[in-house]
Amino acid sequence: METAKGDWSRLDTESLRQRRADLIASIPPLQEVMHGSLIPRYTRCGKKNCHCATGQGHGPHWYLSALGANGRTRMDYVPDAFVDVVRQRIQNHHRLQEILSHVEEINRELLHRRARD
Numbered sequence: 071m072e073t074a075k076g077d078w079s080r081l082d083t084e085s086l087r088q089r090r091a092d093l094i095a096s097i098p099p100l101q102e103v104m105h106g107s108l109i110p111r112y113t114r115c116g117k118k119n120c121h122c123a124t125g126q127g128h129g130p131h132w133y134l135s136a137l138g139a140n141g142r143t144r145m146d147y148v149p150d151a152f153v154d155v156v157r158q159r160i161q162n163h164h165r166l167q168e169i170l171s172h173v174e175e176i177n178r179e180l181l182h183r184r185a186r187d
């Protein structure tokens with residue numbers, strides 16, 4: 071399925087169109103996308119006798135780190151029960167970006183060939 075950048079020119083036009091169709095068919099569900107990174111945080115509770123005073127803090131507590139509309143990084147707390155779904159949605163976002171990039175490369179190659187469809 072994966073084709074490195076620049077390899078498109080080796081495929082004939084019909085194969086290119088088929089690859090493009092395959093890519094589009096593999097788009098993840100668009101309601102299941104999320105942009106950002108999952109960041110673990112460890113906290114210290116402040117109790118002197120707690121293991122966290124000397125060792126690793128409590129956690130991980132997960133946060134979704136993403137660039138907000140104002141250009142600043144925002145951190146949203148992610149409850150444990152949501153970590154898996156957020157991780158999957160982030161993966162979907164990356165996959166979607168990859169698919170978009172490949173489809174656009176194919177369309178550029180088709181332009182070079184003066185292929186309209």
Ligand SMILES: [Zn+2]
Pocket residue numbers: 114115116117120121122123128
């Ligand atoms: Zn503690």
